[in-house]
Amino acid sequence: MKSDTFHMSLLFDYYGELLTEKQRELFDLYYNEDLSLAEIAEHAGISRQGVRDAIVRSESILRETEDRLGLVKKYGSYESKLEEIRQSAAYIAQVNASLRNFEIAKNVDRILKLTEEMN
Amino acid sequence: MKSDTFHMSLLFDYYGELLTEKQRELFDLYYNEDLSLAEIAEHAGISRQGVRDAIVRSESILRETEDRLGLVKKYGSYESKLEEIRQSAAYIAQVNASLRNFEIAKNVDRILKLTEEMN
Numbered sequence: 001m002k003s004d005t006f007h008m009s010l011l012f013d014y015y016g017e018l019l020t021e022k023q024r025e026l027f028d029l030y031y032n033e034d035l036s037l038a039e040i041a042e043h044a045g046i047s048r049q050g051v052r053d054a055i056v057r058s059e060s061i062l063r064e065t066e067d068r069l070g071l072v073k074k075y076g077s078y079e080s081k082l083e084e085i086r087q088s089a090a091y092i093a094q095v096n097a098s099l100r101n102f103e104i105a106k107n108v109d110r111i112l113k114l115t116e117e118m119n
Numbered sequence: 120m121k122s123d124t125f126h127m128s129l130l131f132d133y134y135g136e137l138l139t140e141k142q143r144e145l146f147d148l149y150y151n152e153d154l155s156l157a158e159i160a161e162h163a164g165i166s167r168q169g170v171r172d173a174i175v176r177s178e179s180i181l182r183e184t185e186d187r188l189g190l191v192k193k194y195g196s197y198e199s200k201l202e203e204i205r206q207s208a209a210y211i212a213q214v215n216a217s218l219r220n221f222e223i224a225k226n227v228d229r230i231l232k233l234t235e236e237m238n
Contacts, residue, residue, distance in 0.1 A: 017187035068136035075194055081233050085204065088226040088233075092211065095222045103214045104223070107207040111230065114200050114207075 001052065003059060005031055011062040014072050018065060023058045030055050078118075086115040120171065122178060124150055130181040133191050137184060142177045149174050197237075205234040 008031045016024055026044065029035045030051075037055075041048040066072050089111040096104045127150045135143055145163065148154045149170075156174075160167040185191050208230040215223045 014190065015188065018184075065137075069134065071133065071190055071194075075190075075197075078194075078197070078237060081237055085230050085233050088229045092223050092226045095220060095226075099218065099220065101214060101218065104211050107211045107214075110207045111204050114204050118197060118200055 001056070002030075005034075008059065008062070010072055010076055011066055014076075015062050015065045015069075019058050019061060023054055023061075026051055026054045027058045082115050082118055086112065089115065120175070121149075124153075127178065127181070129191055129195055130185055133195075134181050134184045134188075138177050138180060142173055142180075145170055145173045146177045201234050201237055205231065208234070 012024075012027060012031060016027070019027065026040055029040045029043065030037070035043070037048050037051050040051045044051065089108050092104065093108045093112070096108065131143075131146060131150060135146070138146065145159055148159045148162065149156070154162070156167050156170050159170045163170065208227050211223065212227045212231070215227065
């Protein structure tokens with residue numbers, strides 16, 4: 001039954017706090033800790049079917065929330081893009097170390113500072 | 120009773136789709152269209168108190184969602200910061216127009232392209 005783990009973990013990062021503590025715990029063991037349904041059932045002292053139902057329910061809450069809000073779609077790739085901006089700015093700073101252009105140095109610093117604030 | 124309009128509109132932008140259609144409509148008239156409770160009551164054909172209750176309830180749903188998820192706190196200032204990055208990069212491009220450094224040009228283009236993708 002396992003859905004795309006990366007996507008599920010991302011949805012969980014954004015919306016996990018909308019789940020109950022118990023739902024979060026089971027979801028986390030399954031998708032982040034990669035335990036099997038049987039292992040989680042033993043750990044939690046409930047049936048394998050109970051674990052499965054809870055996880056399916058959580059998946060559906062997370063998916064419906066994303067269908068409504070779309071914030072993972074909007075912001076999910078921001079971290080990697082911010083990192084690319086940071087790298088490009090650092091490269092410009094490196095090239096400018098020999099050019100010593102003050103305006104470029106100032107604006108590169110500004111970009112680096114902003115990417116840091118956004119992290 | 121009106122809460123900080125800017126903050127409320129921002130919460131509504133992020134989480135408004137978690138409200139019912141009716142809640143969204145009343146909230147929008149109050150915070151985005153700036154109608155009074157009495158005007159909304161007349162428009163919607165319900166009592167002024169009914170409008171007030173619905174809006175208070177919506178505010179509380181939006182606030183609680185933000186308390187749990189914190190996505191407005193995390194991403195709310197991204198747009199203005201992205202715009203600052205874009206401006207700094209455009210300025211570097213302008214300075215580099217006379218320097219004609221290929222590596223700087225390439226990396227500035229990369230930054231501008233990324234900020235566009237993130238918009």
